[in-house]
């Protein structure tokens with residue numbers, strides 16, 4: 001199923017719409033039921049009770065509903081709750097008491113004094129948190145962290161660990177050290193990016209049975225499912241010949257950086273391109289004999305006189321200082337193009353046409369936007385959108401996860417593996433994207449499915465090779481990744 005990414009403002013908009021039609025109460029009921037089910041799934045049934053902490057807002061309301069659902073199945077609970085400020089938290093405190101649930105006042109000493117717990121649910125603060133934790137809730141979180149670390153009691157964060165902010169990807173001084181997080185209705189940036197994503201621990205999502213179109217309307221980005229992406233992959237006809245499968249040119253390499261275009265070429269071949277030619281001033285190594293190599297004394301002269309055109313091209317990998325000038329020439333051809341590495345320069349701003357994919361990593365994105373790298377990584381969605389507006393075409397902002405930006409929206413890629421942070425990985429991706437463009441995929445689809453294909457190949461390569469992954473290991477898995485996306489298991 002397609003998943004969505006919501007900002008804190010997006011959650012507010014969604015909640016307002018739910019409230020207007022009387023669906024906020026059922027949404028909190030669904031949230032609490034999902035929290036109860038998640039605790040029962042994660043914690044082996046035993047004699048110890050589960051401890052639930054309820055803050056003053058709707059996040060606390062979720063914890064109170066969860067406690068009621070746990071009691072309903074005979075699971076003992078211990079509940080500490082703040083005085084509710086949210087009307088539905090108030091209502092659910094009453095409902096819990098009405099079914100015999102015992103609730104004590106929330107305080108740091110009460111957290112420390114509670115008998116041993118099988119696990120904790122952190123419903124202190126969710127998307128309503130603003131700024132660093134203040135007052136008594138800060139003391140409660142300190143007490144909880146100390147206690148759960150000493151007693152080795154696991155913690156499930158409801159929606160997000162209290163102390164983290166929904167839209168912030170960095171961790172403040174104090175937040176709930178969660179083992180697991182159950183995101184509600186949709187992911188937030190905190191769940192997906194940076195140190196905050198790691199602080200969420202093992203992540204799951206419950207969409208609360210909300211109308212998907214309502215969530216989609218408030219979303220800042222989509223997170224497409226493999227099945228959805230797999231549907232756009234091209235199919236080769238039984239009588240296809242190599243010319244039908246796409247002619248890709250790779251323009252890159254320079255002395256000392258001869259390998260980069262070769263890796264792009266392999267990425268394109270393994271993604272089904274029929275004919276791949278590497279054009280370089282350097283002696284590109286013969287990594288596989290299926291790749292054609294043409295050495296030029298001057299790429300500039302060659303491009304100026306060349307009348308043939310490929311179905312798609314990738315330019316920039318290891319190309320050096322001449323890359324922007326060469327990029328200008330090929331951009332004027334209006335052919336489907338992937339611009340990577342040395343071609344990612346501010347002087348090309350505004351030159352992207354509908355067939356272009358720009359593929360910066362955060363360092364290159366910072367150069368293109370003329371900002372610090374930390375500004376790019378602090379807001380990958382905003383940075384990808386800004387790049388798209390400034391450069392045109394489609395942008396793939398690479399990272400864990402990668403973000404794809406096009407004129408109509410943003411998407412966040414699933415999966416991948418940390419071992420993919422190694423040299424040559426981006427070169428291979430450029431080849432994957434060029435092959436998909438050469439096969440005729442619309443640019444934004446090629447970008448989204450190509451990024452996921454590459455990430456899936458990385459996951460498979462990690463299973464086979466372990467932690468240290470080379471770009472060639474990933475390229476070798478592209479065919480199997482393709483099969484996975486064409487027939488996903490879930």
Ligand SMILES: NC(=O)C1=CN([C@@H]2O[C@H](COP(=O)(O)OP(=O)(O)OC[C@H]3O[C@@H](n4cnc5c(N)ncnc54)[C@H](O)[C@@H]3O)[C@@H](O)[C@H]2O)[C@H](O)CC1
Pocket residue numbers: 011014015024027028031055056057058059060061062085086124125126127128129130131132133134135137158159160184185186
């Ligand atoms: N559509 C959905 O996803 C639904 C999610 N639900 C849950 O609702 C919360 C968000 O609830 P909200 O009431 O807006 O906010 P919080 O519970 O996070 O807390 C508000 C509360 O916090 C106080 N506060 C704010 N900043 C601080 C701070 N720095 N230090 C201390 N206290 C702070 C503020 O004063 C308020 O009192 C979402 O996360 C989900 O868990 C719904 O249940 C269903 C729909």
